[in-house]
Each structure stands twice: as C-alpha cells, then as structure tokens.
Amino acid sequence: MITPAATQDEVRRHNLGRLLRLLHVRGATSRARLTAETGLNRSTVRALTGELAAAGLVRESLPVGRGRAGRPSILVEPESVRTYALAVDLGVEHLIVGRIGLGGVVHDRREIRRQMVDGDVRKTVRRVHQMVELMLAAAPAGGVCVGVGVGVSGVVGTGDGLVRLAPNLGWENVPLGQLLSDKLGGRLPVTVGNDSDLGALAEHVRGVAAGLSDVVFISGEVGVGGGIIIGGRQLRGAGGYGGEIGHMCVNPRGRLCRCGRRGCWETEVGEEAVLLATGAAPGAELADVLAAHAAGERHAVRGMRKVGEWMGLGVVNLVNIFDPEMIVFGGMTRGVFEVTEPTTRKALAAALTGPRRKVRLELAAHGVDSTMVGAAELAFAPLLDNPTAALAAVPDRLDA
Numbered sequence: 001m002i003t004p005a006a007t008q009d010e011v012r013r014h015n016l017g018r019l020l021r022l023l024h025v026r027g028a029t030s031r032a033r034l035t036a037e038t039g040l041n042r043s044t045v046r047a048l049t050g051e052l053a054a055a056g057l058v059r060e061s062l063p064v065g066r067g068r069a070g071r072p073s074i075l076v077e078p079e080s081v082r083t084y085a086l087a088v089d090l091g092v093e094h095l096i097v098g099r100i101g102l103g104g105v106v107h108d109r110r111e112i113r114r115q116m117v118d119g120d121v122r123k124t125v126r127r128v129h130q131m132v133e134l135m136l137a138a139a140p141a142g143g144v145c146v147g148v149g150v151g152v153s154g155v156v157g158t159g160d161g162l163v164r165l166a167p168n169l170g171w172e173n174v175p176l177g178q179l180l181s182d183k184l185g186g187r188l189p190v191t192v193g194n195d196s197d198l199g200a201l202a203e204h205v206r207g208v209a210a211g212l213s214d215v216v217f218i219s220g221e222v223g224v225g226g227g228i229i230i231g232g233r234q235l236r237g238a239g240g241y242g243g244e245i246g247h248m249c250v251n252p253r254g255r256l257c258r259c260g261r262r263g264c265w266e267t268e269v270g271e272e273a274v275l276l277a278t279g280a281a282p283g284a285e286l287a288d289v290l291a292a293h294a295a296g297e298r299h300a301v302r303g304m305r306k307v308g309e310w311m312g313l314g315v316v317n318l319v320n321i322f323d324p325e326m327i328v329f330g331g332m333t334r335g336v337f338e339v340t341e342p343t344t345r346k347a348l349a350a351a352l353t354g355p356r357r358k359v360r361l362e363l364a365a366h367g368v369d370s371t372m373v374g375a376a377e378l379a380f381a382p383l384l385d386n387p388t389a390a391l392a393a394v395p396d397r398l399d400a
C-alpha cells in the first residue's frame with residue numbers, strides 16, 4: 001500500500017538527487033539560485049541541502065566578499081575531496097585511472113602507455129586492479145569512494161559489466177565488471193560502459209557540448225568509435241551496438257578493416273590510416289606525423305589532406321543522418337581534426353543545407369580524458385539518483 005508518507009519520502013528522495021545533481025554539474029551555487037532553478041520553496045531547499053550536508057555530500061557556507069544589501073544567500077558546494085569516484089579508461093594502447101571528486105574535480109590522474117594487449121584478460125584486470133588500489137591508497141583519509149566506473153572500447157551489456165565484444169582487445173564475453181569487483185573483494189560497486197559513449201557523456205554533462213541535446217562524439221584510438229546523443233539521450237540501438245560510426249562504409253574499394261569488411265571510415269581516418277597515408281616510418285606514432293605536418297614536411301601535408309577529405313566525407317554522412325547541433329572530435333581524432341580542419345570544413349559543403357547550417361565542429365573539452373571523465377559520471381550516477389541509498393550501500397570502510 002502506498003501511504004501518503006511513503007509518497008512524500010519518494011518526493012524528498014527525488015528532490016535530494018535533483019539538488020545534488022545540479023550541484024555536481026554546476027559546482028558551488030547559492031541556496032537562492034537553487035530555489036529559483038528547482039522551483040522548490042525556500043524552506044524545502046534549506047532542509048534538503050541541510051540533509052546533504054549532514055551526509056557529508058555538500059558544504060554550506062557564507063559567501064566570501066561583501067554582497068549587496070540584505071542577507072547574503074548561503075553558498076552550497078559539493079564535498080569534492082571527501083566524496084569521489086575512481087574512473088578507468090581501458091584502451092588498447094593506454095590505461096588511464098583518475099580519482100574524481102563530486103563536482104567533477106580531477107584530484108589524481110595516472111596513465112600507463114602500453115602496446116596492444118595479447119588479449120590476456122587476467123593480466124589486464126590485474127593491472128587495472130593495481131592502479132585502482134594505488135589510487136585508493138593515495139586518497140586522503142576519511143574519504144568516501146562511491147564506486148569505480150570503467151570505459152572500455154567494446155560493446156558492453158547494460159548494467160551487467162559484461163564486455164560482449166571488444167575486437168581491438170580481442171575479447172568476447174568478458175565479465176570485466178565482475179572480475180574487477182572480485183579483485184576488490186566486493187568493496188566497491190564497479191560499473192562498465194563503452195568508451196565512446198562515456199566520452200560523449202562527459203562532453204555532454206560538463207564539456208564542450210554541455211546544454212545541447214543532439215551531439216555526435218567521435219572517439220579514436222586504434223579504431224574509430226562514436227557516442228551519439230539524440231534528444232538528450234544516448235543512442236544504444238536494439239542490441240547495444242549502435243553508434244559504430246568507425247564501420248560506416250565510405251570506400252568500398254578501400255583497405256580491409258578489422259571487422260572483416262572493406263573501406264570502413266576507420267580504415268581511412270584511424271591511426272593506422274594516418275600513418276599509411278603520410279608514409280610514416282615503421283614504429284612512428286600519430287604524434288610524429290602531426291609534428292612532421294607542423295614542420296611542413298611534404299608527404300605529411302599531402303597525406304593529411306587526403307585524410308581530411310575522408311574525414312569530411314564521414315562528417316557529411318553524420319550531419320545528414322543525425323542533424324546534430326555539434327560534432328565533437330575526441331581521443332586521437334582531436335589531433336587529426338586540428339590538422340585537417342580546413343579540408344574537413346570544406347567537405348562539409350556537400351552536406352544537406354538544413355543540417356549543415358547549424359552544426360558546429362568542435363574539439364573535445366576534456367582532451368584525451370573524455371572517457372575517464374565520463375567513467376566517473378557513470379560511477380556517480382547511483383549517488384545522484386538516490387543519495388541516501390547510495391551512501392548506505394557504500395559505507396566508508398576503505399580506511400579499515
């Protein structure tokens with residue numbers, strides 16, 4: 001039976017989450033502003049922020065400096081040092097782990113560059129676990145870790161942490177969330193998501209695409225991936241495979257792709273394609289090509305112009321299909337876009353007039369860290385949905 005009291009409690013919980021999410025995204029905000037933006041009345045906001053403060057999630061203080069006449073409104077800000085998440089970006093050539101405080105503050109960040117893994121799941125999980133323990137040990141005493149979010153370049157089941165398919169890692173049906181959770185002795189909840197989706201989430205929540213509702217995020221490392229947000233929601237597709245823009249066919253006579261087909265976008269604008277197009281020496285990396293381009297070396301300039309044409313062709317398709325407000329270049333495509341921007345923009349003239357007019361092409365605000373920042377958002381989600389329940393589920397026994 002739903003009693004009026006239970007309903008009231010639900011409303012209160014909902015509003016607690018709403019306020020905490022607002023503070024998490026916006027940072028320090030006055031109570032007056034929270035009142036205005038949520039439409040809740042002043043006493044309700046006071047009671048709710050008081051409750052969040054008592055739970056150690058926010059801090060309330062008098063604003064510094066002289067205000068105008070009248071009583072200054074109390075400033076509420078997230079307890080970003082005390083409450084944090086650990087975020088993991090597990091790539092084919094890199095492993096980035098960050099400790100990110102409530103409010104999105106990056107307190108600690110460590111990166112390991114590594115070569116293509118041999119598909120060894122155990123070794124990879126062990127390495128991720130070591131990094132996570134290292135970051136936990138370095139966190140200030142008395143803090144509360146709400147969980148671990150992991151971004152991985154593969155198709156990930158919703159909510160179960162199962163990596164169904166990660167071709168560039170050579171993984172199939174790897175229960176990554178469970179394996180990492182076991183290593184941690186069940187101390188922390190572990191959530192896993194697709195790296196491009198998380199990159200898109202990061203740029204959408206607190207990046208270059210904040211406030212927009214239709215966004216295509218292009219990510220790239222060894223492959224090229226995509227995170228697509230339509231009407232403010234992540235596009236997943238029927239089986240979770242949606243958004244694989246790297247495998248849209250742009251050149252049927254092109255090279256063979258890792259997916260087994262020919263002429264995917266990835267084989268024309270991915271890292272390998274860039275190295276090939278510019279005639280880079282064996283063992284060279286994207287950074288070397290970009291440096292050669294900056295130095296005006298002819299083969300690099302000519303090769304990157306070709307890459308820019310392919311980049312433009314793919315972008316035109318994305319613009320025509322999704323009519324996005326913004327296309328965000330993340331990961332390795334950031335560096336490629338910086339160099340090929342004139343060619344890519346020129347190619348955009350081939351898009352349909354309607355969507356072409358308003359689309360903006362931008363670099364990811366978080367640089368190569370979009371996935372890591374998005375992985376933290378994934379870990380924070382339960383706390384923001386239901387602050388009290390999430391805190392009860394994650395007692396601060398990490399110091400024990």
Ligand SMILES: [Zn+2]
Nearest residue numbers: 247257259264
């Ligand atoms: Zn492909």
